[in-house]
Amino acid sequence: MKTGFYPGCSMKGSAREYSESLLAVSQALGRELPEIPDWNCCGATAAHNLDRDLALALPARILAAAEKDGMYEVLVPCAACYSRLSVTRHELLGDEDLRRKISGLIEADYRGTARVLNIVEWLGGIPDLESKVRKPFAHKVACYYGCLLVRPAGIVNFDRPEEPRSMDLLMKKIGADPLDWAFKTECCGAGFSVSRTDLVARLSGLILDDAVQRGAEAVIVACPMCHLNLDMRRPNIEKLAGKKYNIPVIYITQALGLAMGIEPKKLGLQRHKVKVKFTQGLAKPPAASITPASAKPTAGAKSASGDSPAEAPFAGPSAKRGA
Amino acid sequence: MARIGVFICHCGENISATVDVKKVAAAASRIPGVAHSVEYKYMCSDPGQQMIKNAVREKNLTGVVVAACSPRMHEPTFRRACAEAGLNPFLCEMANIREHCSWVHEKSDATTNKAIDIVRTLVAKVKKNKALLPIKVPVTKTALVLGGGIAGIQASLDIANAGHKVILVEKQPSIGGHMSQLSETFPTLDCSQCILTPRMVEVAQHPNITLHSYSELESLDGFIGNFKARIRKKARSLDEKLCTGCGLCTQKCPTRKIASEFDAGLGLRPAIYVPFPQAVPNKPVIDREHCTYYLKGKCRLCEKICPTQAIRFDQEDEILEVEVGAVVLATGFDIKHGDFFPEYGYGKYKDVIDGLQFERLASASGPTLGEMRRPSDGRVPETVVFVACAGSRDPAKGIEYCSKICCMYTAKHAMLYKHKVHHGRPYVFYMDIRAGGKMYEEFVRRAQEVDGVQYIRGRVSRIYERGGKLVVKGADTLLGARPMEIEADLVVLATAGVANAGAEELAQKVHVSYDPYYFYSEAHPKLRPVETNTAGIFLAGACQAPKDIPESVAQASGAAAKVAGLFSQSELVREPLIAVVDRQAPPLYSTCVGCFLCQAACPYQAIEKEEIRGRDGRLIKTVAKVNPGLCQGCGTCVALCRSKSIDIQGFSHEQVYAEVLALLNRGESDV
Amino acid sequence: MRSDNHVQHASQALADRVLERTGVEADRCYQCGKCSAGCPLAAEMDFPPSQIMHLLQLREFPEFSEMALRSHTIWLCLTCEICYARCPMEIDIPRIMDALRHEALARNKVNPKAKDILAFHRAFLDSVRTTGRLFEMGQIIDYKLRSRHFLQDMLQAPWMFLVGKLHLLPERVRGRRLLGRIFARTLKAKEKRP
């Protein structure tokens, strides 16, 4: 009974620090994460954009390999890969003919025994995470779930598609103050990072702007694609918006690692485009990480920080109204 | 031995032109058991009827078949004639040789033969007919009205004014229902309280109406004309007879920060309270969930201050038993609220409110005294977005139907807002405008043309807060579905109208059926819209489906007319064509095996369980029993019963089997 | 069973082909517009998602189906699933978009404005086909050749390399022969590229 690990291509390249931080954290937690033997690319957006069978076959081969290796669940930290793998499992388990057809394509019998886990689910399943915290990550954070972690609800089925809370709860456990903000699940531009950088700059810009307006010190992500768009595409975003955003974008595992006292370098924080400045002392955030626009918190920011979604998601008179 | 008389009618030429009536009469006379067979020009004429009466007396007939027109036309005529001659009317049948024979076939032997077949069939049936006595049930001329909204109020007043007693039971401390919460009402924009309060007072003062407020139905047994109801009068924690309604207690109570139900959570009330100033009865109740004394054992300030010593902390609920002849359900509806619209931030942002909250904001008696101020910071909203169909027509949210009233009240809200904030900008996001009613379309047009409300056709996708404003993301589907954003100060959701939380429980208590959304089902969607499938229980108002005030009132008056009709006689006489369960001598008692398939199938909840006990009180078996007050004689149970233990009078197994055999020209002896 | 043979059913209405392949009924759409209101790229699209649904619904008018197939929309759709999550009729729009893209590709009806997007997808899959995994460096070069956007991202690549995010050599999967066969049986079998 082992939990397998599917890194996915970007974690070997552009999102290297995600995998570095995940492995550092899992090691500190004493959890082994063996990689699925000889895994391949899940096909990402490109495959399902161009061919349905291919889009099912690539993930099916990965899952079949995991099954063969005796893995009963597979951790897929990249939200995009997670989506492809979940969708594939869902579709193949729901359609026997299709399952047989795809099994034929990948020359292996895919059975669907291995469950697919995203990073939030996996971390959420670790008991007593709080006790591992050495230096509370005492920062105001905006948890960014993006699209594929929570949607489509019928397939991923682990948090609600609007106003999700699971990541905020995790952040609370490590001492952070998760903000109530508006762009938790709005799209960052996803796979258009290279082909339509203009669109990515616009969509990601909206996300950063809201986080900054509400006084967030960092955006927490669980997807290399989100990170790429929000961090590496920062110059494009700033150019379009005509202003600077210094807010860092941090993988959930990096935040956790910092709280557990793991050395920033091991977490790959130096590889970010936007410098993560509160890596050492973990005390006060530098003023520079907040743009002038957020210096005077708006009414929204005030009420938002007042009741963080994790503890009182729906405070308000109408919710408590009697019959 | 049967002595059947057969009377064949010519109907002028209507029958005799195609059917050889003489031949039919001759053939009939040869059927075993037929003692008399004649034909005549007009059977329904006075001489025709007289012929039948004479024959019944002179020939000692045990049954009569009139071969003429459709029984739907003249069955009552001939049954009455038989009764007058001393023959039980249920021993008379009609053979339809006009509509089903002479009018639809050409003149021929085949047609005459068919007429003979029909006569033979009915003769076979009538031989198996049994004398039946009409069912008489006494009627208690008191009505129980459940729910004191506008529908319950109207029904109570109409019944009371017809001279009958009414017991009105209202769950809340005051009657008035949702209408009392409304500011102004469409399509005339007259003040809701102004037209409602006089009726509430009338209820309180009417000599024929007994009002039990702050009360609920415990149980209901019995059947039409003869119900027994148990009513729980919840403890108000004060002696209503002593309390003068001076209001000192409510002013002095130190526990004052409780969200007011009447103000839809936008205002506050004390622990001892009257829901609103015009309440009927105008006596407070102590809310034990919040009162400091009940929570912590200290305070009793109200007791000290009350000039009449009316407060009773140890008062207990009281159970009343009443007998009533009819029940009117008028328990109304609710609108959806709570955490069902996360993408709109409903329940999260203070300035995303629902329709009833807007009514309170607009009401001169509301928390802002009618000034348009938004809940979060009290500022006057400059831009207000109204979202129609919020949760209605939305299978994903579990509601497929249109809530019917919200298009109208949304137009009203936008208008009221504009009347109060002249420079304000009201926008309505809608899918369709449903304004079918007298002066309704004109009302909506006025909102657009005169008051300048901007209507945008499209459903809002998302609402979130940004810098103290609410960003509303919509699209105008009439403009290429281009997305658009409006920065609003206030958003009003026209949330779906839904059944009351307790609707299902109540339906089960009184045995009426309900639809998948827990709205009560009418007996027929077109022709019996105010009755339920349970005889003697009627519907009024929004408990049946979302509806506006005029419709609620019309239905309430309809229900009241039905009740008054029922109460117009002291006895209810019903045709005895109902089901009966087999009864036998011991040791069998009944062939019924107690499977109760029949009970589940009966649309009228007419089948009960009866325990058969020995002399020593030991339970021998449980069998089905038909309540003659409820059974409508549909026969569904009969077809379903595998042990053939339930039969229907007038359409019994024996009768219909005899008909089939006779029609196929096989005498009983042939089988 | 759903069929993926795009040509065989060409006489059938597009909406019915889509239904057959995806099980998603565009006909259930009642044009509320909530999808278009929430779609992050609706403003960029020639036909926002609700209009794509309507183009399909009018199945007796082949010219409308054609507009859906040739639309820029289907290539802009990010599969962000926002529309599906919020659609009151629970219509899986992204899935319809997938099916439309596949058909547009198979029938050579790709909107010219989608050229860069398509080039990127192809470069990506080529990389996967040959190595089994995405070789980012290789893909970027391939994409640049296809799209002819030579200057774009020139500034990013050296930086990525510096922080250790770009490798100069691809990782190769042992089972890449099998992957080659998978590609041959799927995408390649249907797509005829110049």
Add this chain to the structure above:
Amino acid sequence: MSDFNPKIVAFVCNWCTYAGADLTGTSRMKYSPQVSIIRFPCTGRIDFMLLLKAFANGADGIIVSGCHPNDCHYSSGNFHARRRWIVFRGLLDFLGIDVRRVRFSWVSAAEGAKWAQLVNDTAEHVRQLGPFSGYHRLRGLGVG
């Protein structure tokens, strides 16, 4: 076979189809005389053993007709009938009776013409099927 005059029994409900057949008469529409009607309060009352009984005693065809769904005078009787009809079809098959000899239909009180049509169609249909000859077998099964 042309001089074969089938015997068809129609089991109809009082509120819709019986009234519909009355309307056929009042409108003086003509139809085949091979059909005779037996009146029931509701299709829900129609026990399908009766249908077998009719076949066992020489009926060549049967019509069962009542109110349209949702129009039942007793609100749900016709749904029960429809449910039973589905079961009954299977039974007919099992007994070797051609299912086409039984017509299950909805005729409302306003559908006089539909009634005439239904009768003529059924008569024609049964005429083509020929006389029902399986009744000896049915009687052997004890249905008679």
